Amino acid sequence: MIDIHMHVIPGVDDGSQSVEESLEMLREAYRQGTDTIIATPHSFAFSLSPALPRKRFELLKEKAHEAGIPVHLFFGAEILCEPYSMNVNLERLRSGIYPTMNGTEYVLIEFSPHIPEDDAVYCTRLVRDNGYIPVIAHAERYRFMNIRAARVLRSLGALIQINVYSVFLEKKDWIKENARSLLQEKLADFAGSDAHGTSHRPPQEASGIQYMYKHYDTDYIDRVLHENAALLVHPRSQ
Numbered sequence: 240m241i242d243i244h245m246h247v248i249p250g251v252d253d254g255s256q257s258v259e260e261s262l263e264m265l266r267e268a269y270r271q272g273t274d275t276i277i278a279t280p281h282s283f284a285f286s287l288s289p290a291l292p293r294k295r296f297e298l299l300k301e302k303a304h305e306a307g308i309p310v311h312l313f314f315g316a317e318i319l320c321e322p323y324s325m326n327v328n329l330e331r332l333r334s335g336i337y338p339t340m341n342g343t344e345y346v347l348i349e350f351s352p353h354i355p356e357d358d359a360v361y362c363t364r365l366v367r368d369n370g371y372i373p374v375i376a377h378a379e380r381y382r383f384m385n386i387r388a389a390r391v392l393r394s395l396g397a398l399i400q401i402n403v404y405s406v407f408l409e410k411k412d413w414i415k416e417n418a419r420s421l422l423q424e425k426l427a428d429f430a431g432s433d434a435h436g437t438s439h440r441p442p443q444e445a446s447g448i449q450y451m452y453k454h455y456d457t458d459y460i461d462r463v464l465h466e467n468a469a470l471l472v473h474p475r476s477q
């Protein structure tokens with residue numbers, strides 16, 4: 240699997256808090272079936288200190304290499320979008336303070352869980368109109384989300400990322416149902432762990448991956464789990 244959404248950079252957001260924790264997350268991700276990760280700190284990490292996430296990312300890459308962990312790491316961000324913050328977001332994207340996904344035109348955006356659909360559409364359209372391809376982070380987790388809303392966002396040129404653990408959550412049935420419907424209707428494009436650490440949302444993809452291959456079209460799941468994401472990591476990989 241290529242994981243396009245992970246809070247694995249140490250000490251920059253509410254994800255990993257140390258290099259050791261990051262290395263353990265990478266080891267666990269690899270055990271679960273992930274060999275390529277785009278590290279995506281929350282946008283507030285760049286607001287606090289614009290250069291720090293990249294610096295810590297490079298450090299983590301070096302440490303992972305030294306530790307012999309065979310996971311390919313790329314750099315990105317998860318940008319929180321609200322209508323009132325879009326001017327700042329777009330300015331920071333343009334000036335390079337907020338990175339796109341591995342330097343491509345793809346931008347991972349998230350909303351607050353209760354955002355009205357109209358606001359999500361407004362933000363998504365602005366991202367698109369500024370020359371980027373919006374990727375909606377953990378689309379199944381928004382209250383407004385359903386098949387119709389996903390189709391509206393996709394018709395604007397957005398792509399959809401779901402969290403792998405959502406497909407087998409024990410509670411939060413509506414999130415699980417959303418994730419499963421998006422897969423059933425082939426509306427999801429990418430998968431992520433959204434892992435935040437070794438205890439809070441640790442990488443646990445194996446069960447989700449198994450579930451997806453068991454219940455949905457194999458070729459489609461291949462695309463969701465790695466083929467689509469290969470476009471984000473291969474063009475610029477060094």
Ligand SMILES: [Fe+2]
Nearest residue numbers: 244246317433
């Ligand atoms: Fe996230």
